[in-house]
Amino acid sequence: MADPQPLLSQSDNQQENHSNDHQQQQHEVKSLDDMIEQTIGGFGWAQLVQAILVxxxxxFDSxxxxxxxxxxxxxxxxxTNNNTTTTTCDSRRSNICKLPKSDWxxxxxxxxxxVSEWGLQCSSSAFIRGLPSSSHFMxxxxxxxxxxxxxxxxxxxxNMLLLSCLVMSITTSITILSNNxxxxxxxxxxxxxxxxxIGTCTIVLLVEKVGRKWRNLVGIMDFFFFTAGTVSLPAIAYMNRDSSWRAIYLWTSVPALVYSAILYFLVSESPRWLLMQGRQEEAMKTLKSLSTLNNDIKLQKSVVYLHRRETSKVEDDIFSSIKDLFQRRWARHRILALCILGFGIGLTYYGMTLGIGNLGFDIYLSVVFNGREF
Structure with missing residues (x-):
């Protein structure tokens, strides 16, 4: 009769090894950030291509x-005529609203x-002339x-970034048809x-695909491309300076539409969001496409383990993240400080750039200089 002791010992050893593996996995992978550090903590060509595409x-946002x-x-x-009327026309000093239309x-x-197409130069107030810009930022x-x-x-x-780009580009294209x-x-x-x-989705999608070491770098890439868009706009406007304002909308909307198609086919979703939504297979596929490691078994175990941890924290309330910000004292202080800083910086940067036309400077070079200071 065979001695059952070895079988019992083997079973105990398997359970002990499984328990040790589980404890080791808990020790090694405590959060999604830890798994990102282990799988895509570096910065390879895959991350670089994704960062550029995003x-x-x-x-187009800028x-x-x-x-x-x-x-x-x-x-x-x-x-056009300085001698047939009693008023004196001077294009440098005269107010065109006080001149007969035949004189200029x-x-x-x-x-x-x-302004020139719809005769807005002599509106009763600056409200009408500033309504389009105010509507846009509202x-x-x-x-x-x-x-x-x-x-x-x-x-x-x-998908949020894709939807934003599509709505922005399609609406910009339709703007060409406006008649008032x-x-x-x-x-x-x-x-x-x-x-x-666009701004928030871009920065979040960038930093959630790299490790902690590279988040500052990819975050700067977002601002670099924003500045590039600001600097490129005067070039587009200058090339169409002898065309209708509709040409500028056309040259900025069509490339954004093309980019939307590129975004749909070539950009991957955030692995963090996929895991939070319980889409483990897609999260693992995304991590594998960005990872330089070949240990699929370890990666799969980490994904399953983290799925159980993270999904248990998910709330159905879509405002839960906002609630978390205001429930914590340190978060409230940081948000308040960021709001004050953002208001001051935005007021100066956007105010200077959008008000260049009222300062008497060259609107092409001035936007370039202001864009480089972002």
Whole structure:
């Protein structure tokens, strides 16, 4: 009769080894950040390509932010007849609103900007002339509160970025068909709602695909491409200086549409968000595409273990992340400090760039210089 003791010892050893492996896995992989450090903690070609593809969205984001500097500006004009009326026409000093229409004319053609095409130069107040820009940034504010939060819930970072780019580019294309300032302002408002989440989705999607060591680097890439978009806009406007304002919208919307297709096919989703949504297979596939390791078994065990840990923390309330910010004292202090700093920096940077047309400087070179200071 065989001695059962070896079998019992083998069973005990297997259980003990399994327990030790589980404890070792708990020790090695405590969070998704730890798994990212172990799998894609480096920075290879896969991460670089993904970072560039994601950061390209900031180019079109910045172009839409400052597009009104050229499309909504008041073009230059010249005197046509100085001797037939009692008024004296001087294109450098005279107010065209106090001159007869027969005494002056726009330089070039009347549809160069919306001001010259729709006769907004003599509006009763600056409200009408500033309505398109105000509508656009009001759309950005509302979009941040009511649309951007979908990136944490149902849509995810990639789909939210894709939706934002599509809404922004399609609306910008339709803006070409506007025949009055009210429809034009509505289109600018919708474009603002669309681009509201591009900045946040871009930076989050960038840093969630790399390890802690490289997050600062890829974060800077986002601002670099934003600056590149700001600097490229004057070049586009200068090449179309003898065309209608609609040409600038065309040259900025079509590339954004092409980029949306590239984004859909070539950019992967955030592995963190996939894991939080319980999509383990997709999360593992994304991690494998970015990882330089070949240990699929260890990666799969880590994904399953972290799925159990992280999904237990998920709340169905889409405002849960906002609640977490305000429930913690240190988070409230940081948010308040960031809001104050962001308001001051934004007021200076955006205010200077958008107000260049009122300062009497060259609107092409001035935007380039201001864009480089971002």
């Amino acid at each position: 950061s390209l969205a900031s180019i 172009q839409q932010a400052f597009l009104s500097v050229y499309t909504d500006a008041q073009p230059t004009w010249h005197c 004319a726009w330089d070039g053609f009347a549809s160069k900007t919306i 759309g950005c504010i509302l979009g941040t509160f009511f649309v951007a939060r979908l990136a944490d819930s149902s849509l995810g970072r990639k 300032v009210w429809i034009y302002s509505l289109m600018r408002f919708i474009a603002g709602v669309g681009r509201a989440s």
